[in-house]
Amino acid sequence: MAMEKTLWKHIQSLKHRSPLVHNISNYVVMNNTANALLAVGASPVMAHAQSEVREMVQIASSLVINIGTLDEYWHQSMLTAAETAHTSGKAWVLDPVGAGATPYRNTVLQELLQFRPTVIRGNASEIAALANTHQSSTKGVDSTVESHTAIDDAHVLSRAYQAVVCISGATDIIIDEQRIFYISNGHPLMGKVTGLGCTASALVAAMLGVVEDKTEATVAAMALLGVAGELAEQQSKGPGSLQVNLLDKLYSMTDNEFYAYIKCTPQ
Amino acid sequence: MAMEKTLWKHIQSLKHRSPLVHNISNYVVMNNTANALLAVGASPVMAHAQSEVREMVQIASSLVINIGTLDEYWHQSMLTAAETAHTSGKAWVLDPVGAGATPYRNTVLQELLQFRPTVIRGNASEIAALANTHQSSTKGVDSTVESHTAIDDAHVLSRAYQAVVCISGATDIIIDEQRIFYISNGHPLMGKVTGLGCTASALVAAMLGVVEDKTEATVAAMALLGVAGELAEQQSKGPGSLQVNLLDKLYSMTDNEFYAYIKCTPQ
Amino acid sequence: MAMEKTLWKHIQSLKHRSPLVHNISNYVVMNNTANALLAVGASPVMAHAQSEVREMVQIASSLVINIGTLDEYWHQSMLTAAETAHTSGKAWVLDPVGAGATPYRNTVLQELLQFRPTVIRGNASEIAALANTHQSSTKGVDSTVESHTAIDDAHVLSRAYQAVVCISGATDIIIDEQRIFYISNGHPLMGKVTGLGCTASALVAAMLGVVEDKTEATVAAMALLGVAGELAEQQSKGPGSLQVNLLDKLYSMTDNEFYAYIKCTPQ
Numbered sequence: 001m002a003m004e005k006t007l008w009k010h011i012q013s014l015k016h017r018s019p020l021v022h023n024i025s026n027y028v029v030m031n032n033t034a035n036a037l038l039a040v041g042a043s044p045v046m047a048h049a050q051s052e053v054r055e056m057v058q059i060a061s062s063l064v065i066n067i068g069t070l071d072e073y074w075h076q077s078m079l080t081a082a083e084t085a086h087t088s089g090k091a092w093v094l095d096p097v098g099a100g101a102t103p104y105r106n107t108v109l110q111e112l113l114q115f116r117p118t119v120i121r122g123n124a125s126e127i128a129a130l131a132n133t134h135q136s137s138t139k140g141v142d143s144t145v146e147s148h149t150a151i152d153d154a155h156v157l158s159r160a161y162q163a164v165v166c167i168s169g170a171t172d173i174i175i176d177e178q179r180i181f182y183i184s185n186g187h188p189l190m191g192k193v194t195g196l197g198c199t200a201s202a203l204v205a206a207m208l209g210v211v212e213d214k215t216e217a218t219v220a221a222m223a224l225l226g227v228a229g230e231l232a233e234q235q236s237k238g239p240g241s242l243q244v245n246l247l248d249k250l251y252s253m254t255d256n257e258f259y260a261y262i263k264c265t266p267q
Numbered sequence: 268m269a270m271e272k273t274l275w276k277h278i279q280s281l282k283h284r285s286p287l288v289h290n291i292s293n294y295v296v297m298n299n300t301a302n303a304l305l306a307v308g309a310s311p312v313m314a315h316a317q318s319e320v321r322e323m324v325q326i327a328s329s330l331v332i333n334i335g336t337l338d339e340y341w342h343q344s345m346l347t348a349a350e351t352a353h354t355s356g357k358a359w360v361l362d363p364v365g366a367g368a369t370p371y372r373n374t375v376l377q378e379l380l381q382f383r384p385t386v387i388r389g390n391a392s393e394i395a396a397l398a399n400t401h402q403s404s405t406k407g408v409d410s411t412v413e414s415h416t417a418i419d420d421a422h423v424l425s426r427a428y429q430a431v432v433c434i435s436g437a438t439d440i441i442i443d444e445q446r447i448f449y450i451s452n453g454h455p456l457m458g459k460v461t462g463l464g465c466t467a468s469a470l471v472a473a474m475l476g477v478v479e480d481k482t483e484a485t486v487a488a489m490a491l492l493g494v495a496g497e498l499a500e501q502q503s504k505g506p507g508s509l510q511v512n513l514l515d516k517l518y519s520m521t522d523n524e525f526y527a528y529i530k531c532t533p534q
Numbered sequence: 535m536a537m538e539k540t541l542w543k544h545i546q547s548l549k550h551r552s553p554l555v556h557n558i559s560n561y562v563v564m565n566n567t568a569n570a571l572l573a574v575g576a577s578p579v580m581a582h583a584q585s586e587v588r589e590m591v592q593i594a595s596s597l598v599i600n601i602g603t604l605d606e607y608w609h610q611s612m613l614t615a616a617e618t619a620h621t622s623g624k625a626w627v628l629d630p631v632g633a634g635a636t637p638y639r640n641t642v643l644q645e646l647l648q649f650r651p652t653v654i655r656g657n658a659s660e661i662a663a664l665a666n667t668h669q670s671s672t673k674g675v676d677s678t679v680e681s682h683t684a685i686d687d688a689h690v691l692s693r694a695y696q697a698v699v700c701i702s703g704a705t706d707i708i709i710d711e712q713r714i715f716y717i718s719n720g721h722p723l724m725g726k727v728t729g730l731g732c733t734a735s736a737l738v739a740a741m742l743g744v745v746e747d748k749t750e751a752t753v754a755a756m757a758l759l760g761v762a763g764e765l766a767e768q769q770s771k772g773p774g775s776l777q778v779n780l781l782d783k784l785y786s787m788t789d790n791e792f793y794a795y796i797k798c799t800p801q
Contacts, residue, residue: 028297028313030562030603034728039773044728045632046562049605052636059635069297071316071340073605098312101326102319192518194301194311239306240514247774251726295564295580336564338583338607365579368593369586459785461568461578506573507781 004262008255010211010220015041019061019209023202024048024081026068026097029195032243036199039250040224042206048077057084061209064202065117066095067108075108082115091118091208094163095201100129113161118208119218120157121166121201124150131156147171151180164215168200172222176215183219184263185226192239193246200225219264227261228253271529275522277478277487282308286328286476290469291315291348293335293364296462299510303466306517307491309473315344324351328476331469332384333362334375342375349382358385358475362468367396380428385475386485387424388433388468391417398423414438418447431482435467439489443482450486451530452493459506460513467492486531494528495520538796542789544745544754549575553595553743557736558582558615560602560631563729566777570733573784574758576740582611591618595743598736599651600629601642609642616649625652625742628697629735634663647695652742653752654691655700655735658684665690681705685714698749702734706756710749717753718797719760726773727780734759753798761795762787 021037023030023046030046037044047056050073057063063085065078085092094117096109109130122130123143131153147169154165154175167173172183190196203221211217231253232245287310292300297313304311314323317340324330330352332345352359361384363376376397389397390410398420414436421432421442434440439450457463470488478484498520499512554577559567564580571578581590584607591597597619599612619626628651630643643664656664657677665687681703688699688709701707706717724730737755745751765787766779 026313027294027561028301031298031565031728034562035726035773035777038726038728045635046560046603047632047636048603049609049638051606052638055636055638069313069315072318075316098314101312102314102322104316104319104322192302192305194298194305236515237512238515238518239302240511240518243302243514244511244774244778245771247777248770248772251772251774293580294561295568298565336580336582339585342583365581368579369581369589371583371586371589459569459572461565461572503782504779505782505785506569507778507785510569510781511778 003264003266004259006216007220007223007262007264008258010207010216011040011224011258013210014206017210018043019206020045020059021202021206021209022047022056022060022063024074024078025064025066025198025202028068029198032195033199033202035247036250037202037206039247040203040206042209048074050077050080053077053081054084057081057090058088062205063090063092064095064205065092065112066097066198066201067105068097068198070108078108079111082112086115091205091214093117093119093121093201093205093208095198096120096122096126096130097198099126116161117163118214119164119166119204121168121197121204123197124167124169127157127165127167128153143169147173151175164218166204166218166222168197168222172226174215174218174222179215180267181219182265182267183222183226185223185261186229187233189233189236189239189242190229193243196225196229223262223264224250227258230261231257270531270533271526273483274487274490274529274531275525277474277483278307278491278525280477281473284477285310286473287312287326288469288473288476289314289323289327289330291320291341291345292331292333292465292469295335296465299462300466300469302514303517304469304473306514307470307473309476315341317344317347320344320348321351324348324357325355327357329472330357330359331362331472332359332379333364333465333468334372335364335465337375345375346378349379353382358472358481360384360386360388360468360472360475362465363387363389363393363397364465366393383428384430385481386431386433386471388435388464388471390464391434391436394424394432394434395420410436414440418442431485433471433485433489435464435489439493441482441485441489446482447534448486449532449534450489450493452490452528453496454500456500456503456506456509457496460510463492463496490529490531491517494525497528498524537798537800538793540750541754541757541796541798542792544741544750545574545758545792547744548740551744552577553740554579554593555736555740555743556581556590556594556597558608558612559598559600559732559736562602563732566729567733567736569781570784571736571740573781574737574740576743582608584611584614587611587615588618591615591624592622594624596739597624597626598629598739599626599646600631600732600735601639602631602732604642612642613645616646620649625739625748627651627653627655627735627739627742629732630654630656630660630664631732633660650695651697652748653698653700653738655702655731655738657731658701658703661691661699661701662687677703681707685709698752700738700752700756702731702756706760708749708752708756713749714801715753716799716801717756717760719757719795720763721767723767723770723773723776724763727777730759730763757796757798758784761792764795765791
């Protein structure tokens with residue numbers, strides 16, 4: 001129970017401290033990401049202009065960079081933001097959407113990795129592509145393989161960049177240089193709602209704004225989203241209502257609900 | 268009943284084959300479009316960077332270009348994507364949002380037409396403007412006239428570009444060089460939800476990824492959306508809940524529901 | 535009761551006259567803004583291309599400029615649109631999202647103010663930053679202070695630019711050079727839904743398309759949103775369902791509901 005209590009304490013910290021989370025994200029998910037951050041108690045800001053991106057990183061508690069709908073302008077903004085976070089010791093999350101789908105994405109991702117993301121979160125196809133081992137497995141932005149197939153790739157990335165790596169899927173796997181955690185929450189219907197992976201990355205960034213241990217922060221964010229999704233699905237008739245109910249549940253989840261559903265096992 | 272059975276078979280194909288649909292679309296609708304594609308079983312990818320747009324067209328099953336919030340950069344990306352689709356024989360859908368509203372839109376659309384869209388889907392004002400016959404009838408992005416007023420324009424476009432043309436409205440009209448189909452599903456409240464025309468175009472693109480006959484593919488997509496909208500409206504209190512219920516119904520529609528509601532008549 | 539009847543008459547005008555509202559807004563909120571405009575009877579168009587922004591301002595009834603996710607390209611489009619509105623006597627609303635957060639935002643806002651917005655709507659932090667008095671009080675895009683703390687700043691802005699100024703918050707305060715109105719509707723949960731301030735600005739722009747008195751137009755729009763939010767919250771389980779129910783209520787609100795809830799007091 002000790003682990004679960006610690007995670008719930010972290011979830012409560014979000015509400016009490018309301019960290020400002022800077023999002024450089026994609027057009028598809030910005031609305032839902034902002035709403036998810038508000039629902040858990042964080043304060044989102046979306047800003048990508050090269051004329052202000054440095055200042056925005058400085059005033060935020062943490063940063064998330066999501067390359068979903070990148071182009072050459074956003075590419076430069078992402079590099080500037082990542083560099084600013086890196087040099088000022090600010091925690092940042094890399095969400096390598098569609099890694100492996102095109103050479104351009106791979107190039108941008110290798111550049112971003114040089115600025116040492118605190119956490120890397122992607123599906124198994126993306127994590128594998130990022131580690132340069134199975135570049136052919138990506139189909140657009142959805143994973144074609146299961147989380148555990150990318151564990152070796154996650155270890156490679158974690159060691160190379162001193163990052164926490166989270167492989168999300170039916171089971172979420174969180175890896176750092178010493179530890180590995182498995183979270184078996186969530187529901188398959190969540191795969192029919194666009195951008196819940198992006199939401200996960202944003203929640204990890206939020207948690208990094210209030211929790212010192214970056215691995216625990218990642219586990220807490222993934223557990224929160226997984227349990228909320230599982231509870232929300234029970235009241236949903238399909239992916240439309242799941243998207244709505246998930247925001248409600250991120251906002252209203254009780255400690256009893258969290259403790260009754262959380263399935264997190266360290267190895 | 269033969270026609271209805273064929274359409275339902277096409278709808279099932281989407282779920283079984285999960286085509287990757289490349290969207291170059293507008294900021295307003297990207298989230299809902301992605302969710303609608305996921306709900307029917309397709310796999311959406313949104314990508315517009317000139318550094319990767321060619322590769323993304325190549326790996327996708329089909330493409331949709333929607334000019335809703337275009338600018339000069341997106342204009343070039345759209346031309347490159349359309350050209351790539353054209354030269355590689357990939358099916359693509361043109362959604363001429365706001366055709367006729369400004370000279371710039373008309374110019375971009377004429378350029379895109381040179382790359383021979385497989386299907387053109389718009390409201391009556393847009394189809395008329397695209398055929399250069401009634402350029403003054405567009406009010407922003409909403410149609411000011413009924414579907415049947417644009418039938419002659421649709422024939423002009425269909426012959427000029429060997430395209431299937433779909434005029435959407437209270438009655439959806441699908442025209443190719445030989446045939447014409449009328450679909451009388453849907454509900455007026457759908458006009459109060461932004462971007463359902465864009466969703467229609469994306470569903471047509473998805474269907475083109477799994478159905479050989481491009482006219483049948485268009486009819487199947489429009490029928491699916493119309494029936495889902497009609498069923499969803501029965502459970503809705505306004506446009507907000509309709510947007511949510513529509514996604515649920517696109518995901519959960521049964522064959523019995525489809526057969527009970529579909530009103531499609533070939534002429 | 536005279537004031538309330540006038541406001542309701544204005545709300546009805548939106549449905550009857552369906553003004554075309556040109557939005558140059560941010561990526562986070564475009565979908566919800568468009569849906570809110572459709573729900574109240576207006577016709578939204580989102581367009582920012584420098585190749586068409588002048589023409590789009592000309593054909594629209596009114597314009598809203600929202601700097602939420604601005605960059606250098608959008609900055610130029612905003613200036614061109616504001617200048618076109620100013621020189622052609624078209625009403626426009628300035629939503630100074632994140633004013634005070636970065637020097638870039640402040641620079642852009644000072645440039646936009648030269649084109650005399652008809653109405654300025656922001657939260658207290660933004661209004662204060664815009665008046666150059668408390669630049670340090672902004673935290674990202676959410677206000678850190680209450681509406682009444684910015685009343686002096688609003689008066690400064692109103693006098694300097696002959697604009698109506700609306701400070702939104704728990705109490706919305708609408709100020710012009712002679713009058714001041716207080717609206718005490720809405721619900722705290724609305725702060726957990728992203729972009730309802732942006733929705734407010736868009737509704738003000740819609741109302742300016744049908745109401746001569748610009749202060750009354752602003753009061754009517756804010757009252758409509760506040761009452762709808764209050765009614766919608768009663769049926770909501772959290773911010774996700776509130777976002778949905780709000781659109782339903784903007785669409786379906788009756789005169790009896792409006793009269794029973796409206797709390798608007800002129801001073």
